[in-house]
Amino acid sequence: MKEDNCLHAALICLGMLYYSHAVTTEKLNHTRPSLHGHHEKGKEGQILHRSKRGWVWNQFFVIEEYTGPDPVLVGRLHSDIDSGDGNIKYILSGEGAGIIFVIDDKSGNIHATKTLDREERAQYTLTAQAVDRNTNRPLEPPSEFIVKVQDINDNPPEFLHENYHANVPERSNVGTSVIQVTASDADDPTYGNSAKLVYSILEGQPYFSVEAQTGIIRTALPNMDREAKEEYHVVIQAKDMGGHMGGLSGTTKVTITLTDVNDNPPKFPQSVYQMSVSEAAVPGEEVGRVKAKDPDIGENGLVAYSIIDGDGVDMFEITTDYETQEGVVKLKKLLDFETKKSYSLKVEAANVHIDPNYIFEVQENAASGTVVGKVHAKDPDAANSAIRYSIDRHTDLERYFTINADDGNIKTIKALDREEIAWHNISVFAVEVHKQHQEAKVPVAIKVVDVNDNAPKFAAAYEAFVCENARSNQQFITISADDKDDSANGPRFIFSLPPEIIHNPNFTLRDNRDNTASVLVRREGFSRQKQDLYFLPIVISDGGLPPMSSTNTLTIRVCGCDSNGSLLSCNAEAYILNAGLSTGALIAILACIVILLVIVVLFVTLKRQKKEPLIVFEEEDVRENIITYDDEGGGEEDTEAFDIATLQNPDGINGFIPRKDIKPEYQYMPRPGLRPAPNSVDVDDFINTRIQEADNDPTAPPYDSIQIYGYEGRGSVAGSLSSLESATTDSDLDYDYLQNWGPRFKKLADLYGSKDTFDDDS
Incomplete structure (x- = not known):
C-alpha cells in the first residue's frame, strides 16, 4: 500500500512538472496568455474545424519599471493554422511597435525592450497579423489587442501642501474638527493597495488626533487653554499599502493656533490700594490709578471700571483709560480734612465684551449640590414644545456638575478646588421633548471663586550659611514665599519671627515689603566647634481675609570662611581634627592605621590556611569510648x-x-x-x-x-x-x-x- 501511494504521488508530481514546463515562458516569472486559434480532432483522425476561426485574445500585461538584463516577455501570438514549419510570419503594428515592443516573426513571442512607467502611460494598443512568409498573403484577419502596464508601488503619497495652518477656539470640545489634510498617490488606485492611503499623527499627541481614512484633524484634549499654550505643531503622515509594513509614506506639517475665548475675567494684582489727595484738590482732579490684568487678547481683554460700593461713592468717580487699560480715580466734590480724613471705595473691573453665553461663579470647597446657575432655552415655534436639558459629558469628563433636565439648573456634584481647576467650560444641550432631532448647544463657563485656604510657604527649600567671622547686622540670605491661592488672597506676604524668639541673640529678620525678607546676623563670631547648626523659625502670613499663616524653619549652617567671606568648609569634624593635630601627625596616624589593617588581614588569612585536625574532639569528656x-x-x-x-x-x-x-x-x-x-x-x-x-x-x-x-x-x-x-x-x-x-x-x-x-x- 505504501509503495502504491508513493507511486501515485510521484506520477502527480511528474504531471505538475510537465504542466509547469508547458505553460512557462522563457525567463518570465509571470504566466503570459497565448493568442491562438483552436482546432479539434474528430474520430479516426479527422480534423473538425470550428465555424469561427481566428484569434482568441486575452489582455496582455507587462510590469512597470522592469530592470532585468533581458527584454521582458509580454506574451505570444499563435494561429491555429501554424503547423510549425516556419511558413507563417507574425507581424506587429500599432503604438510602440518596433520601438518598445518587438515580435519574433517565427514564434510570435512579443518582448518589451524598454522600461515602462505606468504613470507616464498606462496601456498600449497593438495590432497582430499572421501572413504567409513567402507571399505575404494574410492568413488571419488583423486584430487589435491591449498591453496594460501593470502597476508597482513606486510612488510615495504626496500632500497637496507642504505646510498647513489652522485655527480652533480654545477650550473647544473634544472631537472638534480643525482641518482636513489630503494626500494623493500616483500609483494605480484600481490595482492592489499601492494607492490606498491611511493617515496617522506623528507629532501633536495627546492634543490632537487624525481620522485614518479622511485626514480630518480633531481636538483630543478638553479645555486646551490659549493662555497656557497658543500654538501647536502637528505632523501628519500618509502611508500607502493600507498603512501596512512596506508601504511608502509622506508627511506634512500643520500649525494649529488656539484662538482666544473670553474665559478669563480681569483681576487686580492686589486687594488693597492706598491713595492720598489734598483737601485743596478741585473736582475732576486725578487721585490715583488702578489696573486689572486680563490675559485674554483683543476685545476679550478690554476692561471697564466702576465704583460699586464704599463710603466715598459720592465723593469720587472712576473712568477708564482705554489706551493704558487703567482705571482713573478722580475727585467729584471738594474735601474737608476736618470733617472726614479717609474714604473707602470698592472698584469692579469687568470685561466690555462677553464671549460665552453663560458665565457663572461658584465658591471653591462649596458643598455638593450647590447651585451654580441656570440656563434657559425656548422653542421659537408656535407650539412652544417643552425643553429637556443635558450636559455634554465630553466637556465634563470628571462629572463635576449635574443639570436638572426640566428647568436647566446646574449644580455641583462634588467640591471644587480652584487651585486644581480655576475654570470649567462645559456645554449644555437643549432638546425638544417631542422632536428630539431639534437640538441646540450652548457653552457655559463656570468660574471657581478663590477662598483663602492655603497658607504661604517658603518658595524653595532654603539652607543658609553663615561665616564664623560674620559681622553684626550682616545679611546672609534673602527668602521669598509662594501661595497657591489667588493674588487677592496671596501676596502681599508678611514675614516675622515668632514672639517667643523675637529677641533671638543670634539672628534677626527684616521684611523688605516686596514679598521677600532678609535674614541678618545679630552678633559677631560663631564657632563650629561649639555649635555648627541653627534652626530659625519664620512666620509667613498672606493678605487674605481672614489671613492665613504658616511657620517655616530655616536651617543655618556655620562654616569657615576666608577674610573675604568666601566659603571654605562647613564640616565641624574636620575643624576639630585640624585644630588639634598638625598635618604631619595626621599623616602618621593614617599610616599606622593602614599598617595595622594590613597585619590584621595577613593574620586572618594565615589562620584560615592552617589545616584542620583529622579528628575533631567535640567534647572533652571521653568516657565510654x-x-x-x-x-x-x-x-x-x-x-x-x-x-x-x-x-x-x-x-x-x-x-x-x-x-x-x-x-x-x-x-x-x-x-x-x-x-x-x-x-x-x-x-x-x-x-x-x-x-x-x-x-x-x-x-x-x-x-x-x-x-x-x-x-x-x-x-x-x-x-x-x-x-x-x-x-x-x-x-x-x-x-x-x-x-x-x-x-x-x-x-x-x-x-x-x-x-x-x-x-x-x-
Missing part, C-alpha cells in the same frame, strides 16, 4: 608492631620498655600428640599485674574504657589469635593456654566497668 589498636603488621615475623607500653609508661622513662602484652617466656617441652597445658599461674600474675598497674597509674586511660591489644609478632607463643579453631594438630602451640585468655580478658573488662563482653574466640 573504645580505643582500638588493630595493627597486625606483617605477620609473625613482624617485630615492629604497636607497643602500648610506650603510652607514658613509667617503666619507659629510663629507656627500658618491657613487653607487657605477651606471656612471659618459659621453658617446657610439649608432649607429643597433646596440647600443652596452660600455665595458669603465670597468666593470672600477668593479668593481675596489669590490673594493679591500671588502678595505680594516674596517666592510664580514663575509666569506663576498654583497651584491646591485638598484637602478633615474631616468636609469639600465642601464635595466630585468628586460628584458635584450626584443625591442625601438628602445631607446637599451647592452645589450652590461649583458650583461657578469653575469660581472663572478660574478667579484666568487668573490673574496668565495661558493658561489652568477650567470647572465647576473642
Whole structure:
C-alpha cells in the first residue's frame, strides 16, 4: 500500500512538472496568455474545424519599471493554422511597435525592450497579423489587442501642501474638527493597495488626533487653554499599502493656533490700594490709578471700571483709560480734612465684551449640590414644545456638575478646588421633548471663586550659611514665599519671627515689603566647634481675609570662611581634627592605621590556611569510648608492631620498655600428640599485674574504657589469635593456654566497668 501511494504521488508530481514546463515562458516569472486559434480532432483522425476561426485574445500585461538584463516577455501570438514549419510570419503594428515592443516573426513571442512607467502611460494598443512568409498573403484577419502596464508601488503619497495652518477656539470640545489634510498617490488606485492611503499623527499627541481614512484633524484634549499654550505643531503622515509594513509614506506639517475665548475675567494684582489727595484738590482732579490684568487678547481683554460700593461713592468717580487699560480715580466734590480724613471705595473691573453665553461663579470647597446657575432655552415655534436639558459629558469628563433636565439648573456634584481647576467650560444641550432631532448647544463657563485656604510657604527649600567671622547686622540670605491661592488672597506676604524668639541673640529678620525678607546676623563670631547648626523659625502670613499663616524653619549652617567671606568648609569634624593635630601627625596616624589593617588581614588569612585536625574532639569528656589498636603488621615475623607500653609508661622513662602484652617466656617441652597445658599461674600474675598497674597509674586511660591489644609478632607463643579453631594438630602451640585468655580478658573488662563482653574466640 505504501509503495502504491508513493507511486501515485510521484506520477502527480511528474504531471505538475510537465504542466509547469508547458505553460512557462522563457525567463518570465509571470504566466503570459497565448493568442491562438483552436482546432479539434474528430474520430479516426479527422480534423473538425470550428465555424469561427481566428484569434482568441486575452489582455496582455507587462510590469512597470522592469530592470532585468533581458527584454521582458509580454506574451505570444499563435494561429491555429501554424503547423510549425516556419511558413507563417507574425507581424506587429500599432503604438510602440518596433520601438518598445518587438515580435519574433517565427514564434510570435512579443518582448518589451524598454522600461515602462505606468504613470507616464498606462496601456498600449497593438495590432497582430499572421501572413504567409513567402507571399505575404494574410492568413488571419488583423486584430487589435491591449498591453496594460501593470502597476508597482513606486510612488510615495504626496500632500497637496507642504505646510498647513489652522485655527480652533480654545477650550473647544473634544472631537472638534480643525482641518482636513489630503494626500494623493500616483500609483494605480484600481490595482492592489499601492494607492490606498491611511493617515496617522506623528507629532501633536495627546492634543490632537487624525481620522485614518479622511485626514480630518480633531481636538483630543478638553479645555486646551490659549493662555497656557497658543500654538501647536502637528505632523501628519500618509502611508500607502493600507498603512501596512512596506508601504511608502509622506508627511506634512500643520500649525494649529488656539484662538482666544473670553474665559478669563480681569483681576487686580492686589486687594488693597492706598491713595492720598489734598483737601485743596478741585473736582475732576486725578487721585490715583488702578489696573486689572486680563490675559485674554483683543476685545476679550478690554476692561471697564466702576465704583460699586464704599463710603466715598459720592465723593469720587472712576473712568477708564482705554489706551493704558487703567482705571482713573478722580475727585467729584471738594474735601474737608476736618470733617472726614479717609474714604473707602470698592472698584469692579469687568470685561466690555462677553464671549460665552453663560458665565457663572461658584465658591471653591462649596458643598455638593450647590447651585451654580441656570440656563434657559425656548422653542421659537408656535407650539412652544417643552425643553429637556443635558450636559455634554465630553466637556465634563470628571462629572463635576449635574443639570436638572426640566428647568436647566446646574449644580455641583462634588467640591471644587480652584487651585486644581480655576475654570470649567462645559456645554449644555437643549432638546425638544417631542422632536428630539431639534437640538441646540450652548457653552457655559463656570468660574471657581478663590477662598483663602492655603497658607504661604517658603518658595524653595532654603539652607543658609553663615561665616564664623560674620559681622553684626550682616545679611546672609534673602527668602521669598509662594501661595497657591489667588493674588487677592496671596501676596502681599508678611514675614516675622515668632514672639517667643523675637529677641533671638543670634539672628534677626527684616521684611523688605516686596514679598521677600532678609535674614541678618545679630552678633559677631560663631564657632563650629561649639555649635555648627541653627534652626530659625519664620512666620509667613498672606493678605487674605481672614489671613492665613504658616511657620517655616530655616536651617543655618556655620562654616569657615576666608577674610573675604568666601566659603571654605562647613564640616565641624574636620575643624576639630585640624585644630588639634598638625598635618604631619595626621599623616602618621593614617599610616599606622593602614599598617595595622594590613597585619590584621595577613593574620586572618594565615589562620584560615592552617589545616584542620583529622579528628575533631567535640567534647572533652571521653568516657565510654573504645580505643582500638588493630595493627597486625606483617605477620609473625613482624617485630615492629604497636607497643602500648610506650603510652607514658613509667617503666619507659629510663629507656627500658618491657613487653607487657605477651606471656612471659618459659621453658617446657610439649608432649607429643597433646596440647600443652596452660600455665595458669603465670597468666593470672600477668593479668593481675596489669590490673594493679591500671588502678595505680594516674596517666592510664580514663575509666569506663576498654583497651584491646591485638598484637602478633615474631616468636609469639600465642601464635595466630585468628586460628584458635584450626584443625591442625601438628602445631607446637599451647592452645589450652590461649583458650583461657578469653575469660581472663572478660574478667579484666568487668573490673574496668565495661558493658561489652568477650567470647572465647576473642
